[in-house]
Amino acid sequence: MPEFRLADFGSYTAGGRVVEISGEPVRELQFTSTTTYRHDPNGALAIEHAYVQYFTPATRSRLPPIVLLHGGGMSGAMWETTPDGRPGWLHGLLAAGLEVHVVDNTERGRAGWCPVPGLWPGEPILRTVEESWTRFRFGEVDAGGQRRAFPGQRFPVAALEAFARGFVPRWTTLGDAAAAALGAVLRRIGPCILLCHSQGGEPAFRAAAAAPGLVRAMVAVEPTGFADPAALRDIPTLMVMGDYREHSAHWRGVSRRCADFAEALAGQGGRADWLDLPAQGIHGNSHMPMMDNNNQEVLARILRWLGACLG
């Protein structure tokens, strides 16, 4: 790996709200094996903010800062080292001279979450290894129950368990809070590129629509949610799509909705370009191209598009 020279790095939080808890009983809790303490749950709790870790290369490209928003059940760690130990898109973006802001949005990772019963609707869920295998298009399960990777699969399937250690619980009911926290991040950074993945599509498009002029370009990696195309028509958008999508109704549906959104954007005078990897002769990418064995090649194509768009 080449040396990384950083002018600055660090972290901050943005957005969220403070809730006041009252009327709950005080409890005596075991703290460590030698100490207890009286836990009073009543008072002010800071919730629904985003945590952001940023890195500023010493030598900057002309591109604006890029904000990375994870997909469902993931945290910002998904952009770092891959499950099998290779450099991630975070490394590639820094090497290309971009200032990178890695988000753990509301409820994920270092942003924390709210354990007060009833305060958040619904229940948290944690993805199983089994679900990731089929949902992320790594392969099939044969009649004997054995996992079979799709031929030519580029995801490092031998590191499946390490990949699963990157999953964090999520709620499916906090879309408003997630879009609001991301909006606070965008306003703090100023003009930027927004790169989102999967379930991160909806909060990303919503936050971009609510912050006119801030998002200079959107890179949407297999997004599963969108926002009002009329409010997004000034943002050049790249849709990044992997392989094997024809294998399931779910991914045929996602592909169709991406195409519908691109058409709606064009209907508003906007623009969506496509990095449809198999259509461009690059085969074997899963739903996690930032971790696939050609992750830096996929990123290079995204950077080429950004350069043409904004350079």
Next chain:
Amino acid sequence: MPEFRLADFGSYTAGGRVVEISGEPVRELQFTSTTTYRHDPNGALAIEHAYVQYFTPATRSRLPPIVLLHGGGMSGAMWETTPDGRPGWLHGLLAAGLEVHVVDNTERGRAGWCPVPGLWPGEPILRTVEESWTRFRFGEVDAGGQRRAFPGQRFPVAALEAFARGFVPRWTTLGDAAAAALGAVLRRIGPCILLCHSQGGEPAFRAAAAAPGLVRAMVAVEPTGFADPAALRDIPTLMVMGDYREHSAHWRGVSRRCADFAEALAGQGGRADWLDLPAQGIHGNSHMPMMDNNNQEVLARILRWLGACLG
């Protein structure tokens, strides 16, 4: 801030276990505003591992890598930028040439947590702003309910709400899992320095005791838990203590237990040194010296001790 030159950086997970969930009902969940999915909670879940982010400076000191373990209700973000935006101990350690491994241990931050009801005993709790004010020795609350910082307070009290956005929920029942995950981190790194804070003391001392020869020195910042001194006697230990401890029975108790542990260590032929800041003429430090306005000065004294011990 000076430029940071990194030979490498990235992240990994270590330890933990896989649990198999079965017999739970499948549910249809709203996913984004345009999609739903069938959530099957049955299958393998990866839990109880640690997440670690590491940074390797291009120019290394002679000291071994240092592992940073957060206290209760915090994540590894506590070592980064302070709540009022100054460089943290992570920056200072890198500037001093140490390879740094920042841990989010079991249940915290990017390590994720287990939402399956009943699998972890007890209930998660999130610290209130009010509790942090008194428990972390920032100040008092006067008869009118107003917060009054202790005279000479070095914690950036104006950034109290930003500080609270760094809190994450924790269980108080997972000491075994936390010590085991940290042990897996130590075995992966090899010989190292371990620096722990507050509730992190117990898993840190336990993991060090269970990994003979790996921890070359221990820096314990106001630790609230310990392990068998006989198993720790070969590890030179620095106890770092802040100001205002005489104001509460809790901190008088912690101080006494730290002194008892140091004495027990000496009784085994071991060694504990003291960086008792007020006793050394440095006044105004809270329970969070890594965030106080003299944080780099406190770190410089820790580094001087490490240099004398291991240099």
